[in-house]
Amino acid sequence: MQYYYNHLNIKSVIITGKDSIDYLQRISTNNCSRLREVKFLTTCFLNDKGKLVDICDLFYVNSKIYLISCSTKFDETIKLLQKYIITDDVEISKNNDSFDFVEFINCDENIISEFSSPYGMDVKSGRWKVLFINSVSNINSILSEIKTEEFTYLNITSGLIAVNENIYLQYNPLELNLWEYISFTKGCYLGQEIIARLDSYQKVSKTLVLLSSNKEEFNTVGRQLQIENGEFAGKVISEFRKDSTIYYLAVVTSKMEECLKFKLETTEYELVKEKTFRHIAR
Secondary structure: OOEEEEEOOOEEEEEEOOOHHHHHHHHEOOOHHHHHHHOEEEEEEEOOOOOEEEEEEEEEEOOEEEEEEOOOOHHHHHHHHHHOOOOOOOEEEEOOOOEEEEEEEOOOHHHHHOOOOOEEEOOOOOOEEEEEEOOOOOHHHOOEEOOHHHHHHHHHHOOOOOOOOOOOOOOOOOOOOOHHHOOOOOOOOOOHHHHHHHHHOOOOOEEEEEEEEOOOOOOOOOOEEEOOOOOEEEEEEEEEEEOOEEEEEEEEEHHHOOOOEEEEOOOOOEEEEEEEEOOOOO
């Protein structure tokens, strides 16, 4: 089946100025120098210690860059963006355009291109992302809309994260399996030295996993995981209930990657591992 999802709780700004692409190239992980050509890409913003600040989608439209985020910490993203404008001809302004940000799931490009709106494929999820600016699309006449609950379930079970309070500045992007949004050939960017060292020496010490349980235990985000002997294993970063099963994304230490069962810190409550999301070595 082919579906679309219209994001409602998103934040965005518009970046303009003759140095805007060079500026994004300097402070984010992906190869933004290609943006004029490809029109869309996803990139990560890190702090100087290589910890994740945000994951943002960029659309290049008529010399303007629309920066879109699903983060609950977007105000901190803006602070970081403003901090590193030094002598650059760059302006970050509120997005006052009327727009819809839509993801297309299991769709081919022929359908997407019919809308005549800026679009691109997310290389991690394989979904097409489209920005409808100052226009109302007729998507409903072509595809079915997927609801937020089902979209969240698809994301969690696919290992796709959104930055929240339990992720912001807690992990580097390699620990969250965000390799597809990082260029290892473009040169320096904020946090690059740390990321390059972790990659080169294979020192990524944590892994993203999917856990599940059929027991009644919710509001576990941010809580610690242990193994049977009480040794620390990692933390839960998101959760979602579907029918009688609760699914959890967790970041665990690499030595715990092969463990099949975990428990929460305060109880004997059991979580069973379903998947490990690990990047295939380059």
